[in-house]
Amino acid sequence: MGNDAAIEAIRRAVAAVPSDGALRLHLAQLLTDAGRGSEAVVELGVLLAAEPDHPGARELMLAALTPPAATPETTVAPAPREPGPDAPAPETHSTSKGFDWHAAESQLGDIAAPMFVTSGEDQEQPGTEPVEAFETQRPTIKLSDVGGMEQVKERLDAAFLAPMRNPELRRLYGKNLRGGLLLYGPPGCGKTFLAKALAGELGAAFISAGLSEILDMWIGSSERNVHELFVQARQAAPCVLFLDEIDALGQKRTQTRNSSMRSVVNQLLTELDGIGADNEGVYVLAATNQPWDIDPAMRRPGRLDRTILVLPPDAAAREAIFRSNLAQRPVEGVDLRRLAAGSDGLSGADITYVCELATERAMMEGVRSGNVRMIGMADLQHALTQVRPSTSGWMDTARTVVQYGEDDGTFAELKAFLKKSKHW
Template sequence: MGNDPAIEAIRRALIAVPTDGPLRLHLAELLIGAGRPSEAVAELATLLAAEPDHPGARELMFTALTPDRPAVPPVVIEPEPTPPVDPGPVTPAGESAPDGPPVFDWHAAESQLGDIAAPMFLTSGDVEDQAGAEPVEAFETQRPTLTLADVGGMQQVKDRLEAAFLAPLRNPELRRLYGKNLRGGLLLYGPPGCGKTYLAKALAGELGAAFISAGLSEILDMWMGSSERNVHELFTQARQSAPCVLFLDEIDALGQKRTQTRNSSMRSVVNQLLTELDGVTSDNEGVYVLAATNQPWDVDPALRRPGRLDRTVLVLPPDGLARESIFRSNLAHRPVEGVDLRRLAAGSDGLSGADIAYVCELATERAMMHGVRSGTVRMIGMADLLDALNQVRPSTHAWLDTARTVVQYGEDDGTHAELKAFLKKSKRW
C-alpha cells in the first residue's frame, strides 16, 4: 500500500511536536480512513498513554479495533397521530377524478410532517438573520505582551526584523517617501527548539499587533476542498485583524515542494497559499506573514519568490548572552540560591532553548526529590543544575549534520550562505 503524503507529513510534524494530541488524533483518523487500523491503534495508544481520559481517542480506538461492527440502526421519529384526511380522489387541478387511481395530495402530506424535517431552502428572513450575525473566528487571535527586549541575544535576527517590519511602521513619512508598503513575508529556519515561535510572538508584541498561529493540524482536513477553505479563512481573519502577525508553523509540511507531492489535495493547498500571499482577491496591507521550518530545502520554491516569503532569517542555537537570558527566565520563579548564570551559559554551548528549559526542569526535580526523601525542603543550587547539564545532550547536532549534507551536496542558489558560514565557523564543515 502506497504512503499517503498527508499522513507522512503529519508523521514528520509529530516528530517535532510529539505531545500534540489533536494532531496525533487527526493522524489516527486518516489511518482508519486509509484502511490501516493497526497503525491507528498504535498512534491512539501513544495518545492515551499521555492522556488516559481523552474521550475522542477512546472512541476512535473502539472504531479502530472493531472496523466491521454492525451499524447502529437509525432512530425513526414517528409523527404524532392526526385525524385521517380523506380528500377523495382529486386531479392536479383540484377536481374529482371520475376514473382511474386517486392523485396523491402533497399538501396533506406536508401538513402531517410538521417540524420533523428542516426546510431545504432558507427563507428571506433566515438569510437576513444570518447576515446580521457576527462572523465566527476559526483561529485563535492573541495579543502578546512580549517584545524583542525579552529575547536574549540574537541581535542579527532582531536587525533583520527591524529592517523588514519595525522601521517602516515607526517611520510613516519615510515609508511613504521610499514607497515602502506594510506587507511582506519572512521565513524563519533553523534547528528545532531555538525560539522561532517565541520570536514571532515578540514581533507581534513589538508592533502592538494581533497574533494568529496556524499549523498542520489547524489547516489540513480530510474532505476535498476543506483545507483550501481553511487557508482562505485564515488569511481573511488576519486581514480583518490587521495589523496582524500571521505565523505559519511547519511550512515545509503545508507548502511542500509540489514536485515531491503525489497527492493533488496537497498541491491545491500550496496553490491556495500562493494566491493568498499574492493578495489577488484581497489586500494584505498590515498583514505580516512569518513562517517557520526546520527543513527549508523542502519548501516549494514558488513560496519564496519576491513578494511572498522572500526574506530568509537563520535562527541559530542561542549564543552565550541568549543562553544566560534563557536560564534566568526559567529560574526566575523557582527557589534558587548560589546560581552562577555565566558559568551555566558557558557550559551549555550548543544547547537549544528547549534543551536549557529541560535542564532547569531536571534540576528542579532533583532538588524536589531530595526534599521528598529527607523531609526537608531545600533550594535549587548549582550542584543540581550542573548535574542536570551533564545529562542533557544538544538536540541541535542532528539538525546541523543534516543541514551540512544539504548545503554540501544540494543545489546552491545562495539561500543557505549564512548557514554555510556558520557551519564553517563552528568547524562542522
C-alpha cells in the same frame, strides 16, 4: 369482526417485535385487504424507512394507495355533458389504469416525516456574530525580552520595525508595509517567541496557525481555512500572521501526490500575493525546521522572499534563558555565566528541560530527607550531563543538504555557519 381481531393480534405482535419486517408486511397486507389503506400506508412507510429495498413492500404500498374500484351495482356513471365555458379543465394526473398519482402524493405528504432534521441548537440564531476561527492575541513581550540573537533582531528591524516607525522615510523610499519573512533553523530555538516579540514591538495583533488548524478532511475546507485566516488577519491589521510548520502547509508540489495538498499550496500562494485583497499591514512570518522541503514558489519576490537563520542561542542568549527559567524558582549560588559556557549547542527548549531536571532533583531529595532545600549549581550541572543537544540531528541533515543538494544561494548563511562549526 374476525378479520379485525386478527389485525389487532398481528399489530400487538409488531409492537413487540418492531424490527420484524415480514410481520409488519403481513399486517399491512391485512389492513389493505380490509380496506384500511391509510393505516397500511403508515406501516409500510415505517418498513421502507428501515429497509428501502424490502421485497413486496413497494408493490403493496401501490395497492394500499389505490382507491377501491367501484362495482357496477353501487356506482352509476353520470351521463356525459358538454363542458361549459367556465368548466374546469379535466384532470391529467390519472393514468390509463385509473391510479391518481396526484392524490397519492398528497397522502404521502401527510404521513411521511422528513428523513433528516436539524435541531434548533445547531441553527444559527439571529443577531449572533460569527466566531473567529483563529485566536487573535495581543502579545506584551518585546524584542528586548529576547536574549542575544542580535543579528536576527537587526534583520527584523530592517524588514518591519524601521518602516513602521518612520512613515516619512517609508514614503520617500516607496517601502510598503507588506512583506513576508521565513524563519528557519533547528527546533526549539525560539522562532515562535521571536514572532510574538515582533508583534509586541509593533503593537500589532498576533495570529498563529499551523497544520492542525488549517488542514481538514473535507474537500475544499482546507483552502477555505487558508482564506479565512488571511481575511481575519487583514481585518485585524496591523497584524503579524505567523505560519508555523510552513514546510507541511507549503511543501513542494512536485513531491505531493495528494491533489488536495497541492490546492492548499495554491491557495496559500494566492493569499500571499494579495489577489483580490490588500495585504497592507499584514506581516507574514513563517517558521520551519525543513526549509529545503518548501515549494520554491513560496520564496519568490513578494511572498516569503526574505529568510533569517535562527540558530541555537549564543552564550548571552543561553544566560538569559537560564535566568528566565530560574527566576521564579528557589535557587542559591547559581553562576549563570558558567551555566551558559557549559551548555554550548543546546537549544532554548533543551535549557528549559535542564532547569526542570534540576528542580526535580532538588525537590525529590527534599521529599526523601524531609528537609526542603534550594536548587544549587550541583543540581544544574548534574542536569546538564543528562541532556544532549536536540539540534545535532538537524545539523547533520542540514550539512547533507548544503553539501549535496542544489545550491541556489538560499542557504548561504547556513553553509557559512556549518563551516565554522564542528558540524561540517
